[in-house]
Amino acid sequence: MVTIDDIQNARNRIHNSIETTPLLTSDRLNSALPFDLYVKAECLQRTGSFKFRGGCNAVFSIEDSTLPVIAFSSGNHAQAVALAARLSNRQATIIMPEDAPATKIAGTKSYGAEVVLYDRYTQSREEIGEKIASEQGAILIRPYDNENVIAGQGTAGLEICEQANARNIGIDHYISCCGGGGLLAGTAIAISHHLPDTQLYSAEPEAFNDTKLSLAAGKRLSNAPDARSICDAIVTPCPGELTFPILQKTGCSGLSAPDEDALHAMHIAWSYFKLTVEPGGAIALACALSPEFLSRFEGAGRRQTVVAMLSGGNVDADMFTAALEQALRL
């Protein structure tokens, strides 16, 4: 299992290549909420999402500097591995669903990777990836079931703890989006190490609430194969083999929100935090603003602090415009 030392080592390895993204708050939004809300702006990370942390750590950890890399991804891990490969002078092949946002496909190509498209509902990206990997002798960088990836994502958690400390605030609740669970697993290890009293939550679209169901059941469960969501970055069918035990061990519990709340959260992030966030990247904020979560703070004595991860910002303009058409409920 990934340890806090693995995350610290990851940070030492990637520190000069990544952005330290800000932890932001909004005086105006807080005045309308029953808690103080902070957001970790990983949409400002290089390649537009947190995935660059794990991608860098995994690619930079390969000892043989001549080996090419390969990844399958809906777009954010794709761009992360593509740029990490370019920075270390390796060839990269990326397998992407043909319905991925255009900006993600264009971004991946712009970093010099070869892109192979597939149908996410009829083909297995894992099988395609493993076939090409064996043909090329390339190293497959899995998007979440890879210890170096998890450790890399965890560096965002180290930053959150340090930034909270610099602001002299505690963190009562931490909510992270959860696809395969790499980001939540990594940051949960970091936060539970430094701030053991923080409550940890996974956030998912309602149609892809496999982590929520799995945490409640105590075993890995899958979504229905016909499930659909606009949260393209996190529509994984079930929790990861390596990540799920970490979520259990760190005491995560599950939250979910409908797609329309993700759109609303994108509008909130745009209006109050001045950030571009994609649907999957906004789901933690959507869960933080859900009536069910807000109601937990009714009559709370001490004003508490909630940190929501805004994990990425790679979204096409038409989807974003749809978000801005959502009436602001705050």
Place this chain on the structure above:
Amino acid sequence: MVTIDDIQNARNRIHNSIETTPLLTSDRLNSALPFDLYVKAECLQRTGSFKFRGGCNAVFSIEDSTLPVIAFSSGNHAQAVALAARLSNRQATIIMPEDAPATKIAGTKSYGAEVVLYDRYTQSREEIGEKIASEQGAILIRPYDNENVIAGQGTAGLEICEQANARNIGIDHYISCCGGGGLLAGTAIAISHHLPDTQLYSAEPEAFNDTKLSLAAGKRLSNAPDARSICDAIVTPCPGELTFPILQKTGCSGLSAPDEDALHAMHIAWSYFKLTVEPGGAIALACALSPEFLSRFEGAGRRQTVVAMLSGGNVDADMFTAALEQALRL
């Protein structure tokens, strides 16, 4: 004239109240440009613009803690003074144009200030402000012709120099939007002190290019009274009395771009930097991406570094949607 010591003192005064905003770059955008572009994301500052720096420094500098404050502003200085007043337990009255973006008026009210609306084309905000100030015994915080405001804005320049140093990059060119000139004057003092070889530029909408004309003429000139621009934050008629000599002394030269280029720059900032930027806040980026500015780098030997200030992000959704409808030219 404001000195580097004044800016350092301002920083000591406001350091715990402001955000240190990130200096961001985009690998993908840089690959399409003849220089490396960095943006200073002041749209992430508290209240959504750099104005909070100067507002805080001016309000916190008032010795009598019981005096109310008053300000006239198109919206960003308004919100800055309103929040700074609330943080120091003072009453604030803000005089705003009735056609200011709704988000700016709502923001100012949300910070607890009393808002007085006026017609920006037929009434003088200065006269209204001075009348109320004398009636209430309130301290008038001018938006740019105030040494404490200029020094406060200059703290963004200190951060830029430190952030460039931390990235081990120099700054060949620095471009800042320019309304009355407080931000450019303050940051020009800081940057010319720490990085004396940096070329400094004002950026304005073409219809409000008074600073460009004034710098070329060597004296303060005004725009036509019927000039109009969507860049509501920076439609001041002429350079400030205190700010203009600073722009001259630090060797600033003038750039301008049409309103449609400001919209395009908003789309660029959204797409590549994941930031919400308002029209006036995007004009420095628009000037950096203008054909005239880009052409200066043709055949340049060493790859140069350009820093553009993204000064604010308080924009209504309809204006932003119009920006996203602009075809991306990069």
